[in-house]
Amino acid sequence: MTTVSIIIATFNAAKTLSKALDSVLSQTYQDWECIIVDGVSKDNTINIVKEYVQKDSRFRYISEPDKGIFDAYNKGWKIAKGEWVYYLGADDCLNEKALSEIFVNKLDNFDVIYGNVIIAFSNGDVKYQRPYSPTSLKYKMFACHQSILVKRDMMEKMNGFNIVYPISADFDMMQRIYLNKGIFKYMDTYIASFAYTGISSKFSFKKHHDHYVICKANKSNKCPLFYYLLHETRLYMGYLHKRLLNRI
Incomplete structure (x- = not known):
């Protein structure tokens, strides 16, 4: 079994996607697959994806209409072969050593791994952000989804994301895992650089x-x-x- 499935949802992401895919390709940890779930982009997104599929067989993709990003994420984890699932934005970057620093540890007894994230603002500023305690999930989201990995078995147990919440399905998912006694493990490492643009910045x-x-x-x-x-x-x-x- 593959260790981790990196899932990227795309729609007209040609301007930023190569940077995200390069950050996956440059990982020092090698036991990964990357699934791009495209919502029938109208730009050059699919041509870019095909270039990476030809470069490395660990990349694969589907392109079909969806009902939003969390519907795309559900499609991704359902076809994932990894023990762990990680969601990367099409305009974000996975830190080169992030997976190596995570999977050097024995993680069999955990359901959620979470760490730190670098927030990159459109004006060039950056912010180094650490998560809250998972206990805060009783009231609010505790971390950026770019800093969270979830065991695929737990995703299946939770029946994936509830697309009734098109903006906040990640919070709902994490809260349900917490309330169902999921076991969380904090890793003091910066997992990704998160682009604070679009809907995230509003x-x-x-x-x-x-x-x-x-x-x-x-x-x-x-x-x-x-x-x-x-x-x-x-x-x-x-x-x-x-x-x-x-x-x-």
């Missing part, structure tokens, strides 16, 4: 509301509405604080 009331709905549906805490309102109040106060500072 404030979304829907995303925050979805988190409340998910907490309520999963019964993750006793007062989901209280924690939702508390979180929204903090965000709003932070927004006002920034506006005031900009005026000074």
